[in-house]
Amino acid sequence: MSDQPADSTPTRFRRWEQRTEVPLFGASLLFLLGYAVRILAPQNAEPWRSLALALVGTTWLIFAADYLVRLRLSGLGPRFIRVHWLDTAVLLLPLLRPLRLIQVYTAVQRRRERPRLSLHARVIAYAGATALLLGFSASLAVYHQEHTAKGASIRTFGDAVWWACATLTTTGYGDAVPVTPGGRVVASGLMACGLALLGAVTGSFSSWLLQVFSREDEQSSPEGR
Structure with a gap:
């Protein structure tokens, strides 16, 4: 989801994306689970609400760390925010992470000879x-x-x-x-x-x-x- 040509993307950046997309998608599901428990559980449902809040906070910190690593490996500096606008939007609004499914699928397919x-x-x-x-x-x-x-x-x-x-x-x-x-x-x-x-x-x-x-x-x- 970038307007930067694929062949100009640093190799380390591409490798990082390929290795982390699937684990990050798992983390996004955990974020969604924690958010759901936090919203739907009754007010007196402790310690589940507190555990859910901790899960949401932890997974968001993982997203933030990944964003900073991508920013550094991309070599774009502040332009990374504009070029990789979807990464920025997903960091600010983690509930948008399903929009990155196409990148998860691409990362999986790179490990196979051809799509199934x-x-x-x-x-x-x-x-x-x-x-x-x-x-x-x-x-x-x-x-x-x-x-x-x-x-x-x-x-x-x-x-x-x-x-x-x-x-x-x-x-x-x-x-x-x-x-x-x-x-x-x-x-x-x-x-x-x-x-x-x-x-x-x-x-x-x-x-x-x-x-x-x-x-x-x-x-x-x-x-x-």
């Missing part, structure tokens, strides 16, 4: 996994912002999940809507991600159908017999 899935299957699988994790993250975030707000229509985590599903699929029933500034910021981000993911899946599926029909036409034509 076709391009279209990879796009659909990536979009589906990203939508699932982003929807869960957004549900937690909007529930945290909304459930105690005056006049809120999102009172339970179930309401938040329903709202996230409607938003990601661009359905927007309107029965559950954020009323707080924080909730609306989360909603804006999720709508943008939903449109992008839906467009990626639709485009990939359409391209696959065109290829299938094209092969069928070639096989049924006199020249193809």
Whole structure:
């Protein structure tokens, strides 16, 4: 997710990314688990809430350390913030880490001779996994912002999940809507991600159908017999 040419990236930086993407994705799942426990557990659920807070803090420190190492190895100096804008956004908002799934997949595939899935299957699988994790993250975030707000229509985590599903699929029933500034910021981000993911899946599926029909036409034509 960088506008820097791949061949100009320092070798140590590429090696660091390849070795750490998968462990960092595991850390992001632990962060999400800790955040979920912190948000959903009752106020008197100790020591689980305290352990969850410690898990969130520890994993964020891991993300921060990784960011500093990447900054140093990149050789870009302050330009790293602009060039690797997704890394910066994910550090500030760790719930966006599902957007890095494509880099995790790339790191895994570098260890194999060739991808196990076709391009279209990879796009659909990536979009589906990203939508699932982003929807869960957004549900937690909007529930945290909304459930105690005056006049809120999102009172339970179930309401938040329903709202996230409607938003990601661009359905927007309107029965559950954020009323707080924080909730609306989360909603804006999720709508943008939903449109992008839906467009990626639709485009990939359409391209696959065109290829299938094209092969069928070639096989049924006199020249193809």
